[in-house]
Amino acid sequence: MKVSCPFCGNVCDDINFDGEVEREKLCPLGESKLTREKKRIPYPMVEGERVSYDEAIERAVEILLNAKRPLLYGWASTVNEAIRLGVILAEKVGGVYDTTSSVCHGPSILATIEEGLPGGTLGQAKNRADVVVFWGCNPAEAHPRHPTRYSVMVKGFLVEGRRLRKTVVVDIRKTATALLSSKFYMIKPNSDFAILTALRSIINGNDSAVPNEVGGLSKSQLREFAELLLSAKYGVIFFGMGATHTRGQDRNVEALIKLVQTLNRHTRYILQPMRGHFNVTGADAVACWEAGYGYAIDFSRGYPRFNPTEFSAVQLLRRRDCDAMLVVGSDPVAHFPFDVVRHMAKIPVIQIDPHYNLTTKVANVVIPSAISGIEAEGTVYRMDGVPVRLKKFRESEFWSDYEILKAMLERVVERKGGDVVW
Amino acid sequence: MEFTLVTARTMEQGMFVEDKLSEDYFKATACCEMNPEDMNALGLKDGDRVRVTTQYGSVVLYVKRSVLDVPRGVVMIPLGIYANRILPSESGTGTPIYKNVRCRVEKTDEEVLSIEEIVREVVG
Amino acid sequence: MVSLEVRNGFVIDPMNGVFEVKDVFVKDGRIVESLDKPEMVVDAKGKVVVAGGIDVHAHVAGGKINMGRKMRPEEMRYPRFKSDNLRSGVGRVLLTSPAIGYEYARMGYTTVVEPAMPALYSIHTHEELDSIPIVDKMALPLFGNWHFVFKFVKNDEIEKLSNFIAWVLAKTKGFGVKVVNPCGVEAWMFHGNVYSLNDTDPLFGVSPKEVITGLISAIERLKLPHSLHIHCNLLGIPGNYEVTLETIKLTRRFENSERQVMHVTHVQFNSYAGESWKDMSSGAEFVAKEVNRNNVTVDMGQVILGHATTMTADSPFQYELFKIFKTKWSNLDVELETGSGIVPVYYSPKVRVHSLMWAIGLEIGLLVDVDKVVISTDYPNGGPFYSYPYIATLLMSEKFREEEMKRIANVERYSILPSLSEERTLEDVVKMTRVNPARILGLNDRGHLGENAKADLVIYDLPPEPNPRDYESILKALSNPSLVLKDGKIVVKEGRVVKHTWGETIWVKRDYDEELIGDELEDFFNYYTVQRDNYGVPHVRREVVLC
Numbered sequence A: 001m002k003v004s005c006p007f008c009g010n011v012c013d014d015i016n017f018d019g020e021v022e023r024e025k026l027c028p029l030g031e032s033k034l035t036r037e038k039k040r041i042p043y044p045m046v047e048g049e050r051v052s053y054d055e056a057i058e059r060a061v062e063i064l065l066n067a068k069r070p071l072l073y074g075w076a077s078t079v080n081e082a083i084r085l086g087v088i089l090a091e092k093v094g095g096v097y098d099t100t101s102s103v104c105h106g107p108s109i110l111a112t113i114e115e116g117l118p119g120g121t122l123g124q125a126k127n128r129a130d131v132v133v134f135w136g137c138n139p140a141e142a143h144p145r146h147p148t149r150y151s152v153m154v155k156g157f158l159v160e161g162r163r164l165r166k167t168v169v170v171d172i173r174k175t176a177t178a179l180l181s182s183k184f185y186m187i188k189p190n191s192d193f194a195i196l197t198a199l200r201s202i203i204n205g206n207d208s209a210v211p212n213e214v215g216g217l218s219k220s221q222l223r224e225f226a227e228l229l230l231s232a233k234y235g236v237i238f239f240g241m242g243a244t245h246t247r248g249q250d251r252n253v254e255a256l257i258k259l260v261q262t263l264n265r266h267t268r269y270i271l272q273p274m275r276g277h278f279n280v281t282g283a284d285a286v287a288c289w290e291a292g293y294g295y296a297i298d299f300s301r302g303y304p305r306f307n308p309t310e311f312s313a314v315q316l317l318r319r320r321d322c323d324a325m326l327v328v329g330s331d332p333v334a335h336f337p338f339d340v341v342r343h344m345a346k347i348p349v350i351q352i353d354p355h356y357n358l359t360t361k362v363a364n365v366v367i368p369s370a371i372s373g374i375e376a377e378g379t380v381y382r383m384d385g386v387p388v389r390l391k392k393f394r395e396s397e398f399w400s401d402y403e404i405l406k407a408m409l410e411r412v413v414e415r416k417g418g419d420v421v422w
Numbered sequence B: 001m002e003f004t005l006v007t008a009r010t011m012e013q014g015m016f017v018e019d020k021l022s023e024d025y026f027k028a029t030a031c032c033e034m035n036p037e038d039m040n041a042l043g044l045k046d047g048d049r050v051r052v053t054t055q056y057g058s059v060v061l062y063v064k065r066s067v068l069d070v071p072r073g074v075v076m077i078p079l080g081i082y083a084n085r086i087l088p089s090e091s092g093t094g095t096p097i098y099k100n101v102r103c104r105v106e107k108t109d110e111e112v113l114s115i116e117e118i119v120r121e122v123v124g
Numbered sequence C: 001m002v003s004l005e006v007r008n009g010f011v012i013d014p015m016n017g018v019f020e021v022k023d024v025f026v027k028d029g030r031i032v033e034s035l036d037k038p039e040m041v042v043d044a045k046g047k048v049v050v051a052g053g054i055d056v057h058a059h060v061a062g063g064k065i066n067m068g069r070k071m072r073p074e075e076m077r078y079p080r081f082k083s084d085n086l087r088s089g090v091g092r093v094l095l096t097s098p099a100i101g102y103e104y105a106r107m108g109y110t111t112v113v114e115p116a117m118p119a120l121y122s123i124h125t126h127e128e129l130d131s132i133p134i135v136d137k138m139a140l141p142l143f144g145n146w147h148f149v150f151k152f153v154k155n156d157e158i159e160k161l162s163n164f165i166a167w168v169l170a171k172t173k174g175f176g177v178k179v180v181n182p183c184g185v186e187a188w189m190f191h192g193n194v195y196s197l198n199d200t201d202p203l204f205g206v207s208p209k210e211v212i213t214g215l216i217s218a219i220e221r222l223k224l225p226h227s228l229h230i231h232c233n234l235l236g237i238p239g240n241y242e243v244t245l246e247t248i249k250l251t252r253r254f255e256n257s258e259r260q261v262m263h264v265t266h267v268q269f270n271s272y273a274g275e276s277w278k279d280m281s282s283g284a285e286f287v288a289k290e291v292n293r294n295n296v297t298v299d300m301g302q303v304i305l306g307h308a309t310t311m312t313a314d315s316p317f318q319y320e321l322f323k324i325f326k327t328k329w330s331n332l333d334v335e336l337e338t339g340s341g342i343v344p345v346y347y348s349p350k351v352r353v354h355s356l357m358w359a360i361g362l363e364i365g366l367l368v369d370v371d372k373v374v375i376s377t378d379y380p381n382g383g384p385f386y387s388y389p390y391i392a393t394l395l396m397s398e399k400f401r402e403e404e405m406k407r408i409a410n411v412e413r414y415s416i417l418p419s420l421s422e423e424r425t426l427e428d429v430v431k432m433t434r435v436n437p438a439r440i441l442g443l444n445d446r447g448h449l450g451e452n453a454k455a456d457l458v459i460y461d462l463p464p465e466p467n468p469r470d471y472e473s474i475l476k477a478l479s480n481p482s483l484v485l486k487d488g489k490i491v492v493k494e495g496r497v498v499k500h501t502w503g504e505t506i507w508v509k510r511d512y513d514e515e516l517i518g519d520e521l522e523d524f525f526n527y528y529t530v531q532r533d534n535y536g537v538p539h540v541r542r543e544v545v546l547c
């Protein structure tokens, strides 16, 4: 049978499994995910002491119900079925739901709110794209099979492989992806917005407004780049943290979107954020249909409100504005700026995760879970939103995220009253 | 010397991200990559230790010669707790800025903190 | 509660020829002939009793509406339901899934069709449908720009096409066949569109005419409960009523005594005369005549003046809208299958074109034979579905239309609406919201209150023949049912949702021989980015399979 790989936003669904995982199709990340033995959380714990699932869940529910404003964070590494219960749980305890988007593609979502997103599925890159641009992203290390499955070497319906595709990398350093590309533009840090604006000016025929040098690229390089973009019958621009984590943030992504809007006046182009975790896209999507927004959602008034500068996890912790935290499938201690981690250490933290990580070290309640896509099944959304089923192909004594959250939600509604609404 | 600090995903960081207490993860994240010329200018060779300091904090890391091409003036740290030790949390979008932060790099004999130690330092 | 009697209500049940005071009995979620000892009696004296409403076309679930929510938080900042005992729900026109279910129930609707499911995203569509409480739902996969369809049509392989449709319905748990701008969406992948029924797509060289007739042949061969459901070519473009007429005429080759052979959806958007936005006028009269002459049904696609979000699989049209409005634009090209686009709009009573669209929708509602037309807004394209009581009241009351036209830019020069004195009766409205949708969809267990029908039942505080001049009372009563039963359970009382239940997902199963289309499946799955094994929907919350 074929199984899907629950690591990055590629969610490759062509991994052969025959009693064990065949390594042939695995990238190093997938190999590590699917075959490496890792330190697991051995059993549920409260304050470091071994307890039963029942006791751990009971303590977790007490913490959430006693908190004024609990933060329920993570969600990018679990399945939609669990995420959905997480959103409803946040609503029922009057807490805040936030996803790892708030530390990666949050700015892309803000830009989408300004401009929309002219996109398409990865198969469009595979089948039609004769120009592929990687802007501030490095799939060779972050999404290793992206080039062979979707974007560079892959044989498509109309574009039969690498020779017929022009591949462009724009980055501040010569990444491994740059080595795969037919054209590499090395730009200066923090110059994305200026370069994107210059490209748009040239394409719009306002060449004269562009100075002789922008962000490390000469005007002739910029002209050449614009020509290359326009030479496409169907182009795709992929972008990553190089746009969202640098000065400008959402404005950089807005500039990318506007460039794609402009290019669509001449030919066809689509834009696609390179989403990191295998289900960060689902974590946003499920929250959108259940609560209207993708991340940074506060339920303290009994209905959802959205404000990324106020309700995103880092900002909430920074202002000491949450008094308990549930972390599901994420490791904020490792991935948040240090000053906000200090607040995490001062409030009760509940962790649900298969693996021992740095958040485990500060968590008061630790609930081990089955690994989604290996020990538990469910639906996830690839970076382009295409749903992929994760399969269960190994038995486990651990509860799935779904089962744990369902037990928590049942207890919360039991205490607070109301219909079963999930 | 003044540098621009960028963080990035690397293959190793990704491979060991679910195994954070392992030696592999420590090696993959308690490090930075620099341009060989910058390393020469600072008298650094592969495996030396450097102290990287921003206005938010300071951390000791192993230094690696950039395999590809980290340009001069840039120091690249893989995503993780070591990088986050010196990054700011404030931002106008809710999303912290993990790239292009000014930093100072100097050679040091101080030890690189283990994962246990850095968590303790961060948590306070 | 298992059994219930609705006593002394005036029952309007046109499908069973009932228009009289009559008691209705409910047991185990169904209508029964009689009951000895009902556990509960509801007094409906002085009120009308009708079946639950059915929406044949509303984009309530899937990637499009969800992208709409994501890109339009300004739409979501309207609290409707607080968490309390139920779920919270928010939204202005775009609503969250819980709010969609609750708002449908609140106006006495109990079934809804999501009419645009890209098969590749069918899991997502069903996940959202599974999150909409109370109502029953169905989803129509999109076929009009699918490479498989092009290939089978090009080679005139109707048997293979039928097999393929059956395979898709089973894989996606789909209910019927939807077509959106056939061939035009594929052309958009090349920066183009198609402009007539005989234009061809740039890849396979097939025409909309061939795709439409090919699909109808296959659908009729499979005896699907629902006919082809089509969003015509050139939607939203002045002068498009002609292509609509041509499309309708394509049905003349086909016969079906049970139901229509084509359902032209949100036909308002395809009933424009004139040559440009400047001289656009109504083509509704021509379209209505052609609909009445042929075995075709329509839904209105009424525009509600105010905010809306256009979202269709018609991606070239959406790009045109973006160029006009210069607002936000989302697009999603779906490999091998289809596309889609999203553009926010504000239909202003001061903008002539918008006022005209409002008038054209009503002309359709008044001029098409009463058993061939269904109330819709093409939610959220024309506006909110919760405006159906408003639309019904407009159709019922000339006075209300006159009042409304006073605030709407001078439509009389371009539309015949001011001269139409037709007034739909309450019974007509029951046909347009219950009877017709059930027949059009081929569902005989709803849309009426005969024995063994689903106990989806609504009580309105209205006389059976309300005075059209008292439109305010009509609007108020239709907007706030006294009672709504879903599957025999009370879900709404006096306009308030009182219970959270889950409806069913209905899909259609037909036998197919996968071998017959094996070569094509193998070939095209080389170009998909998902494995053939992984394609399709493994399960839904509660399903009903029509075999």
Ligand SMILES: [Zn+2]
Pocket (backbone or CB within 6 Å): C057, C059, C115, C116, C266, C312, C378, C381
């Ligand atoms: Zn529609």
